[in-house]
Amino acid sequence: MAHNPLVSIVVPAHNAEVTLARALDCLLDQEIVDWEAIIVDDASTDRTPAIIAGYVERDARFRTLRSCASSAAGARNSGISTARGHWLMFLDADDWVDASFLAKMLAALKTAPDAVAAYCGFRRVMPDGELTPSSISTEVAIQPFETFARQCAVCTHAVLVDRKTIVELGGFDASLRTCEDWDLWQRLARLGKRLVMVDEPLAFYRVSPNSLSRNSTQMVADAEIVIARGFSPDPRVKHPASAHANGAIEANGRSASEALAWFALWNAASDCGRGSRSIDPRSLRALPAGRKWAREIAEVVFDGLMAGSLSVPAQLAARWDRFGGPLAELIVELGKVWGDPVAGRRAQYHLEQMLLDFDDLAAPRKLERTLGIRVDARNPTSTELPEGIDQIYACLMIDGRIEARVQFGALGNVTRRHWIELTLNLVPPERLAPQNGAGADTSNMFAAEALSSIAGDRSDRDSHFGKLARLAAEAQGLVRSSAEPAEPHAAPRRKPAADGHDNDRTSFWNRHFANEDPWNYGSPYEQEKYERQLEILPAGPIGRALELACAEGHFTRQLAPRVGHLTATDISAIAVGRARARCSDQPNVDFGVLDFSADTLPGEMDLIVCSEVLYYLDDLAELRRIAKKLVEALAPGGSFISAHAFVLRDNPERTGFDWNTFGAQAISETLAATEGLVLERSIQTELYRIDRFRRLSPGDAATEPMIDHVPIRAPIEIGVARKIVWGGARALRRDVARSERRQRIPVLMYHSVADDGPAALARFRCTPAAFGSQMAWLRANGFHAVVSEQLEWFIANRRPFVGRPVLITFDDGFQNFADHAWPTLRKNDLTAEVFLVTDLVGESARWDAVSGPPTPLMDAGTVRRLAGEGAFFGSHLATHRAIDGLSSSDLAAELLRSRMFIERWTGRPTTAFAAPYSVTDRRLGRLARECGYRIGFGGRHGPADLDCDPIDLPRIEIRGDRSLDDFVAILEAALE
Numbered sequence: 001m002a003h004n005p006l007v008s009i010v011v012p013a014h015n016a017e018v019t020l021a022r023a024l025d026c027l028l029d030q031e032i033v034d035w036e037a038i039i040v041d042d043a044s045t046d047r048t049p050a051i052i053a054g055y056v057e058r059d060a061r062f063r064t065l066r067s068c069a070s071s072a073a074g075a076r077n078s079g080i081s082t083a084r085g086h087w088l089m090f091l092d093a094d095d096w097v098d099a100s101f102l103a104k105m106l107a108a109l110k111t112a113p114d115a116v117a118a119y120c121g122f123r124r125v126m127p128d129g130e131l132t133p134s135s136i137s138t139e140v141a142i143q144p145f146e147t148f149a150r151q152c153a154v155c156t157h158a159v160l161v162d163r164k165t166i167v168e169l170g171g172f173d174a175s176l177r178t179c180e181d182w183d184l185w186q187r188l189a190r191l192g193k194r195l196v197m198v199d200e201p202l203a204f205y206r207v208s209p210n211s212l213s214r215n216s217t218q219m220v221a222d223a224e225i226v227i228a229r230g231f232s233p234d235p236r237v238k239h240p241a242s243a244h245a246n247g248a249i250e251a252n253g254r255s256a257s258e259a260l261a262w263f264a265l266w267n268a269a270s271d272c273g274r275g276s277r278s279i280d281p282r283s284l285r286a287l288p289a290g291r292k293w294a295r296e297i298a299e300v301v302f303d304g305l306m307a308g309s310l311s312v313p314a315q316l317a318a319r320w321d322r323f324g325g326p327l328a329e330l331i332v333e334l335g336k337v338w339g340d341p342v343a344g345r346r347a348q349y350h351l352e353q354m355l356l357d358f359d360d361l362a363a364p365r366k367l368e369r370t371l372g373i374r375v376d377a378r379n380p381t382s383t384e385l386p387e388g389i390d391q392i393y394a395c396l397m398i399d400g401r402i403e404a405r406v407q408f409g410a411l412g413n414v415t416r417r418h419w420i421e422l423t424l425n426l427v428p429p430e431r432l433a434p435q436n437g438a439g440a441d442t443s444n445m446f447a448a449e450a451l452s453s454i455a456g457d458r459s460d461r462d463s464h465f466g467k468l469a470r471l472a473a474e475a476q477g478l479v480r481s482s483a484e485p486a487e488p489h490a491a492p493r494r495k496p497a498a499d500g501h502d503n504d505r506t507s508f509w510n511r512h513f514a515n516e517d518p519w520n521y522g523s524p525y526e527q528e529k530y531e532r533q534l535e536i537l538p539a540g541p542i543g544r545a546l547e548l549a550c551a552e553g554h555f556t557r558q559l560a561p562r563v564g565h566l567t568a569t570d571i572s573a574i575a576v577g578r579a580r581a582r583c584s585d586q587p588n589v590d591f592g593v594l595d596f597s598a599d600t601l602p603g604e605m606d607l608i609v610c611s612e613v614l615y616y617l618d619d620l621a622e623l624r625r626i627a628k629k630l631v632e633a634l635a636p637g638g639s640f641i642s643a644h645a646f647v648l649r650d651n652p653e654r655t656g657f658d659w660n661t662f663g664a665q666a667i668s669e670t671l672a673a674t675e676g677l678v679l680e681r682s683i684q685t686e687l688y689r690i691d692r693f694r695r696l697s698p699g700d701a702a703t704e705p706m707i708d709h710v711p712i713r714a715p716i717e718i719g720v721a722r723k724i725v726w727g728g729a730r731a732l733r734r735d736v737a738r739s740e741r742r743q744r745i746p747v748l749m750y751h752s753v754a755d756d757g758p759a760a761l762a763r764f765r766c767t768p769a770a771f772g773s774q775m776a777w778l779r780a781n782g783f784h785a786v787v788s789e790q791l792e793w794f795i796a797n798r799r800p801f802v803g804r805p806v807l808i809t810f811d812d813g814f815q816n817f818a819d820h821a822w823p824t825l826r827k828n829d830l831t832a833e834v835f836l837v838t839d840l841v842g843e844s845a846r847w848d849a850v851s852g853p854p855t856p857l858m859d860a861g862t863v864r865r866l867a868g869e870g871a872f873f874g875s876h877l878a879t880h881r882a883i884d885g886l887s888s889s890d891l892a893a894e895l896l897r898s899r900m901f902i903e904r905w906t907g908r909p910t911t912a913f914a915a916p917y918s919v920t921d922r923r924l925g926r927l928a929r930e931c932g933y934r935i936g937f938g939g940r941h942g943p944a945d946l947d948c949d950p951i952d953l954p955r956i957e958i959r960g961d962r963s964l965d966d967f968v969a970i971l972e973a974a975l976e
Helices: 020-028 048-058 072-082 101-111 144-148 163-169 180-190 216-230 256-273 291-309 313-338 341-357 416-426 442-451 453-458 464-481 505-512 524-535 554-562 573-582 620-633 664-672 733-739 759-764 768-780 788-797 815-827 846-851 860-869 888-906 924-930 964-975
Strands: 007-013 035-042 062-067 087-090 115-125 159-162 194-206 370-376 391-398 401-409 544-548 565-570 589-593 605-610 634-645 677-684 688-695 706-709 747-750 783-785 804-812 833-836 872-875 912-914 935-941 953-957
Touching: 007 020, 007 072, 020 035, 020 048, 035 048, 035 072, 048 062, 062 072, 072 163, 087 101, 087 163, 101 115, 101 159, 101 194, 144 180, 159 163, 163 180, 180 216, 216 256, 256 291, 256 313, 291 313, 291 341, 313 341, 341 370, 341 391, 391 416, 401 416, 401 888, 401 924, 464 888, 505 573, 524 554, 524 634, 524 688, 544 554, 554 565, 554 573, 565 573, 573 589, 605 620, 620 634, 620 664, 620 677, 634 664, 664 677, 664 688, 733 783, 759 846, 768 815, 768 964, 788 804, 788 935, 804 815, 815 860, 833 912, 860 872, 860 888, 872 888, 888 912, 888 924, 924 935
Parallel strands: 007 035, 007 087, 035 062, 115 194, 370 391, 544 565, 544 605, 565 589, 605 634, 677 706, 747 804, 747 953, 783 804, 804 833, 833 872, 872 912, 912 935, 935 953
Antiparallel strands: 087 159, 115 159, 391 401, 634 688, 677 688
16 A cells, blocks of 8 residues: 655746756755655746656656646646645745755644644745845734735745645635735635744745746736635635634724735835836825834835845845835825825835845945945044935944944034044944054044034034024024013022021021911911811810910911910011011910920910921920920910821821821820820811810819811812822832832823823823822822933933832823823822923814814913923924924924923923824934933833933833723832
């Protein structure tokens, strides 16, 4: 009984005398020997039959057939009909596979018994023998049918497939001149069975100038048939998987027309590689024009150029003259078809960068918008900028070797001094010194020369810096002519007196009262507290009363009518003067300056009131001493009333103020433990307690105190609210500042804070309630907010971050930041940095109009007000266009204009920017620095750390469709 081989290999051959031997030899080299090869001679008229006969005679595993199919598909079908192996492979006569191909593919199939096929990566082989990088589609292993419905994602001979399945599917469709392998793999995938991936380039595909795959018109016509089949039922597949019975899913816009457009784009690029144009640009209309597709479009064009120009990546830039013209026309036409020239320019930038990344720039490369050159790092010379070029890609050379690569936006000629400055930023000084030791001070000479670069180059109108200076002047002119008036920024905070008496209590309090009403005594919150102190007064007449720390007399005026005689005192003569003036019509009040800690208190008092001041004592020992003085100053049976806030230091598990001192709980406990004092009544709210103690008379017995729990009804102003941690704290800022140092910091990115908005923008919109929960969590867990300028300082000085810092950023500058986010931030003692789209301030987010009604943006007046309240602002550029589609000149103009307007509105230097859409490119960082920025946020995701480039920092997007638990997990991960 004849042995059936494990693998059958079908090799169609038509006039293949030049390449056939290489293909058959690779089979003889296989590590697995259990195979048969069926060589199908498809009407060859050269020496192909003789070569086949030689191999058949040499090795019995080779068999031959004659065919008149005149097509690879028909010849392969003839081979399939006589194949006996369990597994089937199709090897064209001009291709080959690695010696380990069968062994590795069969090993992969053995580990996946449910797989119907295995596939591997492949490399193209150019006529000059050069190999392209490996190509493999991971999507085939994940969702094979959805992939093959849209593209031919594998090379024909990179697949080892079950023979019986191929026979049941009917083999190749011989009516297709091209794409017949794609059609077969699509039918195979429709069965819903698994394809296993071998992630190695084991297949080699020879590219020939006469290959049928270079007939783009035929390729697109056949692809249209295959794609149409993929998006509809296919009666040729008798038992499709139920999920694929009706064809591919047109999810997220990935339709049949789009799939065909991608294939047409590849063929159009291949045509350009041959220096021709045959694809109608209108066939590309269905390509997605959005910025997120720009790189993928460039990658498809890049691959098509390789195939069409018969070039490997390292050769493409040098061969630009062969295809640059048709390619530029194609991209311009693509922009016209989309109705978006910027989208075409974006793809152009990506493509040119990719080309030059592979090139050694042995000679200058002038592409459409990029000049690629080599520069002697030790002795650079000026570079003229050719017309139409707006970026330079340079290899900095030392001793004939590439030391560094640099890409930057160029507005004009690059002078020698400009090159020196660039070189010093990229090349270590020791590398600039000649190896023989002569001229060891070269780097110092360079540095000295570079110092004058900007000043000198600005006077040269045709230089980069000369043109940058003109753009800056134009931006300044726009700012000056703006209808928006310049107003001074909010007055700077008064600095503490530099008198060296910080430990002098009198000086301390006089500084506090240098400005009138430092604690907003007339606020509803304070007045409600005064009402409750009056409510807790003892019943019956009160003869002599003493008020300690009367401040400016607001409570004094309310207390005076309730007592016979009141002595009001304060340590600050300034405060006492204001109190005396406020109560001038109260004849029963005397005023005096008194330090109740150091001075003797008047005695025989029926009532002493001392509120909101005992926190400022040095420690509890001093408080105990003061408590004894209070007992001595009270007449027997006299009352002492104290109102103080709860402080986290006493009990971090309950709501309290985050002050670095003891609070109401410790004060009350200390007073209650003082001999001769007993608590009679207490009015307690979530934020403070008001206690009335009584000095016991001889023989008097203490009774159980009456405790009243009451709500706070008065609104709490922001100055008070920002120091409150509701529900208690898991960590205190001052504690973590003492104990924690870290290398990373979370930079949070928000957009909109609102309850409603377009459904398509839900991920960018956080509800006010959710945002409030997030900020409260930060506050309760010891986080403190920093701004970008502080972040830059830590990175520049390589200083670990102290405690638990967080930088909270908002893109776009929506009005709902002012309405919802800013009050919440202030309430939690946090701040944020908002990146404004300056040309649209006061208008709406028109870039989102396709998703629904655009969200209103803050106007300049709101920006100015919030800046005065402690918010910070940076640039989101001027128009919210993605920067990778802007010319270098437009990019510089937006950077300059945006910065200058924000500085006008806020009165502060603007040094930070965030790239719109988080899209960046290699030009942005250097241009941003030249335009006055020191810190920037691009498209990378994750926490920032001390090793980051401060002009390209990552952020963490806080999505509106995520829970508080997700938010907590993100922050906790950043703390690790």
